[in-house]
Amino acid sequence: MTATTVAAGNAFTLAACAEMIFTDRPFLERVDAIAARGLKVEMWDWGGKDLDALAARRADGVEIVSMTGYVEGDLTTDDGVARLLATAEQSLAAAERIDCPRLNVHGTGLGEGGIPVVANEHPSPGDWLRAADTLRRLAALGEREGRVFTLENLNLPVDHPGCPFALARDTRTLVAAVDSPHLRMNLDLYHAQIGEGNLIELCRASQPWIGEIQVADVPGRAQPGTGEVNYRAVALALMDMGYRGTVAMEAFASGASDDALDEFISTFTVEMAQ
Template identity: 30%
Template sequence: MKRRGFIKKAGLSGVLMGVSGGLAFPSPRDNNKADAFTMDFAPHFGMFRNHAPGGIIDELKFMADQGFRSFEDNGMLQRPVEIQEQIGKTLDELGMRMGVFVIDGGDNWKVSLATGKQEFLDNFLKTCRAAVDTAKRVNAKWMTVVPGYFERNLPLGIQTANVIEAMKRGAEIFEPHGLTMVMEPLSDNPDLFLRHADQTYMICQAVGSPSCKILYDIYHMQRNEGNLIATMEKTWEEIAYIQIGDNPGRKEPGTGEINYENVFNYIHQKGFKGILGMEHGNAQAGKEGELALIEAYRKVDVKV
């Protein structure tokens, strides 16, 4: 499933389902909360809709009850202000952290910062400024950035320089607020400019800001280059956020070929204190599928 699919799906959850505490229906949660996961896994809206029929606030409470300590929402920037504020309040009450949301200015997905065109840069920076306000409402620290498509009319070096300049400008906006853009190399199609961890590492090194780092999505990197642990080791200095999805299929760990138990042990041994976003679908439908997903994460969680 492509990123926009996750955004649209999550957005519909907020629009079509009750979002206020007064409108929420009781969920069939157990009274006893589960133990917290060792690793800071972060689900997204829609993963547990069958166990939390009252809407997105009820779903956040269900996540907390199951031992999840964080949450991410690609489409947060597009949600109404009052919904952002309610989500932020609920996360604070539950003691949960906010993971990434996408700095999505619309056109920057297909037309690219790699072109160096002023109108694309202006739109990106405008969206960065809006992201600061959203981050404050939900106490977010990280925002996903995708530079866009490869520009076939320009040499690769020129495109890279254009992206570096855009990231420098974005970092100038985020640094005073202690916020971090995390650039994500993707595997959705071969037209994307940013596809590899070392390429992203190079850009982050050139920008030279704590507000410009790598989002290492294990699913995408398995598809694009594999050799996951060795690649993470080489680029670790710039990795600030990690996302999860097994391959093939982009579902929970244990449904594909990736040895997530080993990968999570490596990440834990590195002393990673950040969030691991569960950016994937459920392998099975309904309540049984949601319980199977939780069990899959229990199985691969680091044992301490």
């Protein structure tokens, strides 16, 4: 059976996270397998990756389009802000080596099992102001280097209890307050379904600030089509509202990784009108 590949006239740039599929293979083989399907590639921590090998794969059309934009730190505490900005500089240097355009951040560093290093589920007004200031400084770093930082929403009930600024409406508020093209939302619809729901209207309200969209189904965090979210309806709505950016599958495969990619690509294949 022939594997599905991304159509040339698709409305969205499609990507997949190499941390979560083809997990029985070495990382570089995962990257190659994803790229062979016409997909862009996303990854998490860059520290343990062979950046030279990833850079060399650019010549073969392999593109890493998102990676973690910090190593440690948070948006509000004195030491956390200093660490976040310092490790963002390190991440920008890594992004330059592999020409990765987007660097992802959260309200705080995440420890083992996704537990926030600095838990603060109910930030104070002062925390909000400090977070916005930190993100302005982060956006300035991105502008200097020609990169975009994305602030990702997370869910509190299942994966990241106590994480500050976790909801999509929180990340939207902060990104809109900074109002820089070098700081955008990473709107993760898996997390948003658990934390907020009403996904199509959430996309519509967030559209001016979206840097990319990530998807996985609920429950289980597997590929679209395995849970309760009507991702085909989401795809068509995104097309209708004029979204033309990246949609990335940040999901585990419920079975074979190639089958998961088939389902994802089919769901988010929406040809633009000629």
